[in-house]
Amino acid sequence: MTGQDPFELLASMRGDDTDDYMKPGDDPAADVLLKRIMDATTVASSTPRPGRRRRRVVAVAVAGVLATSGAVAAAVWLAQPADPATLSCYSDASLDPEVQVGLPIDAESTPVEQCATLWRDGTLASGDAPPLTACVTTDGITAVIPGDDKTCSTLGLAGRDPGVDPDDTLAARIASTISDQYPTDCVDSVDQAVAIVEEILADLEADDWKIRPTGAITDERPCAYAAVDTSTQVVLIVTAAGAP
């Protein structure tokens, strides 16, 4: 095998990867994604959540900041996110920011610190992180936006209640633990996926949570994945394409 070009060897072994056009109906899940992106465009976990209802912001507190002189200076509306597992980092103080990055909430960090990391590594913009504040969107997702404690209300959003709700913490821990511990290799059995998630839920004493398989392993969908739906306290086992 003398004189072989290793690049050509590698390239010659590439399978067909033409951009085959996907017609409506070819892939219903992709059709749903397309519609969701164009109709809503809130970056968040896009794991399939069949029948998921629009999330509701649960207002838990209204902390009025009252001026001691008798005048009302401002009212800061605080809310807890209905979806405690998803975080969205905005590049600018707008409801339609130039850049918006969604990621799972890390229970061991804070939303502001998580988004500040994306500023520092250049994902959102180059340079240091500006002052950031955590709001709750109308979809019930935590959004960290450049600004101060007035920014959320200026945009018509609630501020994120820094108080801790034990159930929300559990949901975030479940999402985080599954993200960390679920095998990175293809899990080719729904039963095995259920067993893995059962063990995680048992370890976290998430007695109120359920596991619901939503599909079977097929040639087209050979791997089972876990998707956390915090609104219903269900871990969905979904099947999808995996690594070759």
Next chain:
Amino acid sequence: MSGVHADRDAERRAQFEGVFRAHHRSVARFVAARYPTVDGGDLVALTFEVAWRRLDDAPLDAVRGWLFGIARNHARNAIRRRGRQRVLVDVLAIQPVRRVAWLHDERLPVETAERLAAALGQLSESDRDVIELAAFDGLSGADLGAALGVSAGAASVRLHRARERLGDLFEAGR
């Protein structure tokens, strides 16, 4: 919404739907092959969400590479966010070997496959990246540049140099 804005909105939606339907499968395959440790469904969705917001910036002659570039950036960020730098290193180190092993089963003698894997494994991350995008993912020209975030000319130069280094390492392993 005024008539002009409504027309513009409809035009933009039609353009994005065309991009989505033309490239969704290709992006899904790219993500599954290149980033097996990242949630593929999320990454594909995020890629197209970003593409929707930045549609006006899409290079018309290199949409596929542009989408791959978005997916690459977010995959790396996702891995970083999870504090899985070691996984990224493992993925980058192991995946070419996996592919070579898989391909070797089909067509290559063991010795050649092993030399290929070893040569790839010794390349810098930057060189390996451009080799993978070109050889494994079939990108070239403007698409390769869009994926790497550089001009087509700069991508061509990077590929040329990476191929030379790959060739040297492959020969050295003889």
